[in-house]
Amino acid sequence: MTGPVLRVAALSKRFGGTQALADVDLEVSPGEIHALIGPNGSGKSTLIKILAGYHHAEPGAVAELDGEPFDLGQVTASRHDRLRFVHQELGLVGELSAIDNLALSHGFARTAFGNIRWPEMERRTSALVERFGLGIDVRRPLATATPVQRTVVAIAAALQGWEGRRGVLVLDEPTAVLPPGEVARLFDIVREVRDAGAGVLYVSHRMDEIFALADRVTVIRGGRRIATRPVAELTPRALAELMAGEEMETDHRPPPPSSRADPVLEVRDLWAGPLRGVGFDLAGGERLGITGLAGSGHEIVPYAVCGAHAGRVSGRLRLPRRSERWTQARDADGLGLPLVPADRAGEGVIGDFSVGENLTLPLLGRLRARSGRLRRRHESALVEDWIRRVGVRTAGRGARITTLSGGNQQKVVMARCLAQRPPVLALCEPTAGVDIATRLQLYDLIERQAGEGMGVIVSSTDTQDLLALCTRVLVVRDGRIAREISGRDITESALVHAMEGTE
Numbered sequence: 001m002t003g004p005v006l007r008v009a010a011l012s013k014r015f016g017g018t019q020a021l022a023d024v025d026l027e028v029s030p031g032e033i034h035a036l037i038g039p040n041g042s043g044k045s046t047l048i049k050i051l052a053g054y055h056h057a058e059p060g061a062v063a064e065l066d067g068e069p070f071d072l073g074q075v076t077a078s079r080h081d082r083l084r085f086v087h088q089e090l091g092l093v094g095e096l097s098a099i100d101n102l103a104l105s106h107g108f109a110r111t112a113f114g115n116i117r118w119p120e121m122e123r124r125t126s127a128l129v130e131r132f133g134l135g136i137d138v139r140r141p142l143a144t145a146t147p148v149q150r151t152v153v154a155i156a157a158a159l160q161g162w163e164g165r166r167g168v169l170v171l172d173e174p175t176a177v178l179p180p181g182e183v184a185r186l187f188d189i190v191r192e193v194r195d196a197g198a199g200v201l202y203v204s205h206r207m208d209e210i211f212a213l214a215d216r217v218t219v220i221r222g223g224r225r226i227a228t229r230p231v232a233e234l235t236p237r238a239l240a241e242l243m244a245g246e247e248m249e250t251d252h253r254p255p256p257p258s259s260r261a262d263p264v265l266e267v268r269d270l271w272a273g274p275l276r277g278v279g280f281d282l283a284g285g286e287r288l289g290i291t292g293l294a295g296s297g298h299e300i301v302p303y304a305v306c307g308a309h310a311g312r313v314s315g316r317l318r319l320p321r322r323s324e325r326w327t328q329a330r331d332a333d334g335l336g337l338p339l340v341p342a343d344r345a346g347e348g349v350i351g352d353f354s355v356g357e358n359l360t361l362p363l364l365g366r367l368r369a370r371s372g373r374l375r376r377r378h379e380s381a382l383v384e385d386w387i388r389r390v391g392v393r394t395a396g397r398g399a400r401i402t403t404l405s406g407g408n409q410q411k412v413v414m415a416r417c418l419a420q421r422p423p424v425l426a427l428c429e430p431t432a433g434v435d436i437a438t439r440l441q442l443y444d445l446i447e448r449q450a451g452e453g454m455g456v457i458v459s460s461t462d463t464q465d466l467l468a469l470c471t472r473v474l475v476v477r478d479g480r481i482a483r484e485i486s487g488r489d490i491t492e493s494a495l496v497h498a499m500e501g502t503e
């Protein structure tokens with residue numbers, strides 16, 4: 001019998017007063033997909049960042065690759081060869097193309113004279129990203145790509161030059177913004193990597209993914225390893241309970257909508273990116289889902305409505321409770337509707353700012369006294385109130401936002417939007433990277449706000465979100481609304497068939 005390809009033991013890490021990891025053991029076998037799951041803030045990313053050499057573990061930790069000890073504090077070539085990573089933040093440079101980004105981790109192909117062999121670089125990069133079939137232009141800066149395309153490039157960067165090697169591919173929530181069709185493709189690639197004999201360490205919050213993909217799962221909570229089990233021996237409920245440490249309800253269905261209220265938002269003839277003349281009304285209290293396959297254009301709707309779409313936009317919008325007048329979609333930012341963006345790290349938070357600063361940024365006008373000075377006491381009270389209302393786990397409002405786990409950062413972004421008391425809240429992939437307990441908290445929060453008359457737009461490819469949250473779903477295909485599904489007709493299969501056009 002062969003031993004584990006990766007073994008770590010007695011792994012501990014402390015950040016100031018936070019014990020992020022306490023004495024964690026983990027083994028990944030060759031030819032195994034080993035899932036790592038735990039609530040937001042349980043220490044998963046810290047563990048992976050230690051493996052990547054980004055953080056140092058406390059003294060006493062043990063680490064072995066194929067039975068050979070290695071120093072967690074040093075990234076050697078052989079370690080780099082055997083441990084490959086796709087981090088949550090993807091580690092890409094937006095100004096550079098896919099070709100350049102792949103070259104950053106693996107170098108450029110050169111002629112004997114040292115010149116870069118561009119045709120070969122382009123061929124190599126295209127071959128890697130084409131496996132996902134997303135039509136990525138490998139020469140364009142990644143900043144112009146969609147979140148889905150960026151994820152694919154990060155995975156391709158980790159896989160290059162690695163086929164068939166013995167080692168571990170570490171994926172930290174790779175599907176956070178991938179739509180169902182692409183998730184299936186990613187799974188095929190992950191299985192290929194496993195079947196070639198490598199180990200895969202797969203971090204995810206989506207329990208369905210763990211059951212679809214993983215052979216074993218390790219649960220961590222509060223920085224401690226709670227259990228390691230073969231997935232075949234677990235039920236979703238048992239796994240949810242291991243994570244939460246208590247019995248929990250994993251189903252969440254929205255109550256049927258009350259009698260239809262007047263619209264809070266009217267959108268007409270919206271053209272942006274692939275969108276071709278989309279229009280809809282959003283009623284007060286309504287939770288309207290917008291979904292589709294990657295590239296269908298659904299993910300652009302919240303951005304266009306909030307005036308945050310980078311490309312050309314046309315169409316018109318109206319907030320009838322505020323004004324009878326129509327606003328041109330290209331001027332939509334003047335309506336001041338807040339957006340919870342899909343790419344939290346890139347667009348949602350300002351990494352150098354504190355939790356409090358991230359929360360109050362758009363409210364500074366309201367927080368200034370007539371003299372122009374910031375009313376500090378008022379600001380702190382507001383921040384504390386929202387931290388409590390959305391249940392942010394943080395060392396304090398002065399802590400840097402990047403010290404919070406992904407789910408807690410998402411709560412801050414959500415609180416920032418809600419604190420503006422908008423008539424409409426637009427959300428893009430609101431539960432990406434969020435654990436089940438937090439996901440349910442976010443659902444409750446959204447439902448409560450809708451109950452007070454706010455209209456909610458949820459653009460998501462996560463059918464669980466759409467089922468749990470939405471009272472009506474618009475399915476976008478080829479830039480147009482192809483189907484509208486309401487109430488009890490919103491089912492997983494109805495959504496998937498409508499997205500793929502196979503109804």
Ligand SMILES: Nc1ncnc2c1ncn2[C@@H]1O[C@H](COP(=O)(O)OP(=O)(O)OP(=O)(O)O)[C@@H](O)[C@H]1O
Pocket residue numbers: 015016018019020038039040041042043044045046047402403404405406407408433435
């Ligand atoms: N650089 C840092 N400085 C201070 N505290 C940190 C730092 N990085 C992580 N932490 C804290 O360590 C704990 C574990 O965080 P970590 O990001 O590893 O959790 P996670 O399980 O990956 O969460 P998520 O699922 O939300 O991504 C959290 O309490 C977090 O706030």
